[in-house]
Amino acid sequence: MLSVLPFPALFAWLRGLSAEVRAAGRGDPGGAPAINELYHSRRLSLVRLAVLMVDDLPTAEDVVQDVFTALYRRHGPDLRGVTDPNAYLVTGVTNAARSALRRRRTARAYAAPPPEAIPAAEDEALLGESDREMLRALRGLTVRQRQVLVLRYWSELTEGEIADTLRVSRGTVKSTAHRALSILRERLGER
Template identity: 40%
Template sequence: MNGAEHDFGSFVAARATSLLRVAYLACGDQTEAEDLLQTALERTYRNWHRVRHDSPEPYVRRVIINAAISRARRRAILNIIPMHSPPETSAREKDSDLVHVLMNALRALPPRQRAVIVLRYWEDLTETQTAEVLGCAVGTVKSQASKALAKLRTALGRDIMEGACDNAQA
């Protein structure tokens, strides 16, 4: 194994779990997230000679997000509905229900808005960094985040209130 391959292997070993979470949040399905990550790592490996000198993680994130958006668009054009599975978690049942509600709300967002939410609030990127990853203007990130947060507030408020009502009636 040469130095470049070793560097790539070390990068994957160190960052794969975090990148898989980004992929899962971007698409909402564990199997598809694994496929997205594999695609991103394959593209990164092919460009490793260029990518490794900079920070490779933003490059991989961008590939993941772009691939997730492209797949969502293709599905919309072909009218394909993916099978979603909730993340495996050891959280208490109540926490698990909240995670399920949140993931459903994230899945309901358009792909670009979901990407902004994942990058800004899960990956804790700045607006400028998010714009760089998505290849858009900072103003676009701001407007997409605002629209997405409004949709999430509406969806989460409704779902959490319905859950509370269901529990009160039981």
């Protein structure tokens, strides 16, 4: 009576399951998927972009990892349906950074700011006085102003690309950048 039960099928299923686990542990079983290649080639620059927006490295790394995970879950390892993965990633990092800053601002309303929310002391010490002053002034801008300036002056995106990334109009980008530069100029004492 026990031979009637589907034990061979059960064993085959469990064998396949363990093989799947082994393949997942190895990483890329049959050639690197497109998303893994993209991950290895773009991760560092995206973390740098996120650091410029959120200030601290751990949060920036979390942001980038979340964006890659969301990209993989939505479009699979071969990035089907993604015409421009780089633009997708930059937009994702920008949005995730904005969300992280919003969460941090909400948390600051209830508790003291965590020590990792600002750059590490050694990082600050390695910068020149002029750079430190500029970064301090940059932290005083709104999230949107800061994003526009980072995308414009570090990512070297055009106004149209920034508008696409932030999903705003080009006029908004232009006015936001102008306003942000005016604030920086005021705070840095330049005319």
